Amino acid sequence: MPNRGTRDALAEKIAGEITLSDDPGATLRKWRTDFDVSQTTLASELEVSSSVISDYESGRRESPGIGVVRRLVTGLLAIDERRGGERIRQYGRVLSAGFESDVVYDLREYPTARSLSSVYRQIGAEEIAAGEADRITGHTVIDSIRAITRLSSEEFIRLYGQSTSRVLVFTGVTRGESPLVALRVVSPTPNAVVLHGIDREDLWEHAADLARIDGYSLAVTTTPIDAMLDDLASIE
Structure with a gap:
């Protein structure tokens, strides 16, 4: 499994990008698709309806606050860890190389x-x-x-x-x-x-x-x- 330092560094990066983005929904969608996680799977992880994820990504809901962003990011990483953590390791290798x-x-x-x-x-x-x-x-x-x-x-x-x-x-x-x-x-x-x-x-x-x-x-x-x-x- 990926080490905790890599996971935390990636979580901070994703959360920062979503929070500071001019279009938080589009940035959330980018990271969700990068992790190959469907809206339904992420919604199930967070115990919400898939329409909630869809509404955030489309901008129909007000931009998520830091608490919601933290839950979304934690959900993405938890799903990847259960799959073996390859996406976390992949981004960890890139980040540790300074890119x-x-x-x-x-x-x-x-x-x-x-x-x-x-x-x-x-x-x-x-x-x-x-x-x-x-x-x-x-x-x-x-x-x-x-x-x-x-x-x-x-x-x-x-x-x-x-x-x-x-x-x-x-x-x-x-x-x-x-x-x-x-x-x-x-x-x-x-x-x-x-x-x-x-x-x-x-x-x-x-x-x-x-x-x-x-x-x-x-x-x-x-x-x-x-x-x-x-x-x-x-x-x-």
Whole structure:
């Protein structure tokens, strides 16, 4: 189970975001869906009707006070803990690495090396260019635009976690040009890069050439992001 410090830090973060948001209902909905909890499940946890949760999220009810927010957050975390606590651990890894969870969705080290091909199969990725290494020991899932616009070069390197023997998964890409060009100024490069949300036909025409020059494997996947994060979380 996640440690208490991680849980408390995440609870404080979620509660703060909801309380300070210009649209608390939308922020609550974002966190509820991030935790893959339905309105009905959360309502059952809090022993209220699902219409209460719906009304808060839609703005039909007055913005929740701190006491209600605390109950909502506690309910989300309690549900996740009963499921094994993977979402809490996921956010804990990102927060402990010094990133915001809207920039880095997940950052994880594997207990042992995994073949790149097996990870690609896990997330439904198609390899476009082969790299110099065929095994990885971790992954980082990144919002492409936010990472490029908000992270310094030093912070970008921290995306590698403990090792460059990992796959960087860039989400929110249209052709892949921006993240691949950004990687050119970072040394060393990761073992693999996955561009999420596009297929081979959408890929920037020079993408495979850059990957071969820098020696990393390049792949694409259109697996929905929540399903992909769940698939990555199941890697043991």
